[in-house]
Amino acid sequence: MVPKEYGIAYKEVLEILKHVSKEDVSKIPNNMLEMMKINASEETNFSYDVTKTLTEQNVSETARVIISILFRDYWATSEQREKIINKEKCAAQVQNDASREQYNPDNIFEKQDSQSNDCTQQTVAMVEYKESIIKRFIAALRRLFVKK
Amino acid sequence: MDEIIDVQELGKQTLPEQNKVSQKQIVESTMKQHIAQLNLEQEAQR
Numbered sequence: 001m002v003p004k005e006y007g008i009a010y011k012e013v014l015e016i017l018k019h020v021s022k023e024d025v026s027k028i029p030n031n032m033l034e035m036m037k038i039n040a041s042e043e044t045n046f047s048y049d050v051t052k053t054l055t056e057q058n059v060s061e062t063a064r065v066i067i068s069i070l071f072r073d074y075w076a077t078s079e080q081r082e083k084i085i086n087k088e089k090c091a092a093q094v095q096n097d098a099s100r101e102q103y104n105p106d107n108i109f110e111k112q113d114s115q116s117n118d119c120t121q122q123t124v125a126m127v128e129y130k131e132s133i134i135k136r137f138i139a140a141l142r143r144l145f146v147k148k
Numbered sequence: 149m150d151e152i153i154d155v156q157e158l159g160k161q162t163l164p165e166q167n168k169v170s171q172k173q174i175v176e177s178t179m180k181q182h183i184a185q186l187n188l189e190q191e192a193q194r
Contacts, residue, residue, distance in 0.1 A: 002182055006178065006179075006182070016153075016158070018150055019150050019151060019152055019153045020152065020153060020155060020158070021152055021155075024155045031183050031186070031187070032179065032183060034186070035179070035182050035183045035186045038186060039182060039186075050151040050152070050153045051151075053161050054158075054161050054162070055161070061165070061171075062175060064161075064162050064164075064165045065162075065165045065168065065171055065172055065175045066175060066179070067158055067161075067162045067165070068159075068162035068163075068165040068166045068172065069172055069175065069176055069179075071155065071158060071159040071162060071166070072166065075155040075156075075158075075159060076159060080159070084166055087166070087167065087169075088169050088172075091167070091169040091170075092169065095169075095170070
């Protein structure tokens, strides 16, 4: 049993799909169509009128979102799909930026930077220490050869 | 015969929803859950 909102939306989408060419409907995966048929609300009476827009017919927002997903995934040209996906990426970026601003992770990064600097300094120090041992070893060898 | 609507026209009409990215993600993931649920039920019946 799906939430009422989705039952209504599935019914509306299926009614709309009755007015879409068989060729275009066949692009939608069978399991998705089957799921919508099984879960569509039987109490909803909706008849789609092709002469009116979805908004004019008060098609639910969820149904309109489903149609937009069907368009993006199965009906759009590759160019249209690319544009939609790029827009989605931009929106996600804006959302990330907003969250970033909200939680102000810059301070965390500053801490991480200072920690990583510390790590780098430690590594450098270790390398220098190793070099000095090697230098001392070479110097000791030279002294031995020079003595002989 | 039912009148046919071009999917490009439907695409145009749902442009405002196309921009509602987070809402699309929610609906998409809910539909996936419903499909998975149906698969489980069908598996159990076999």
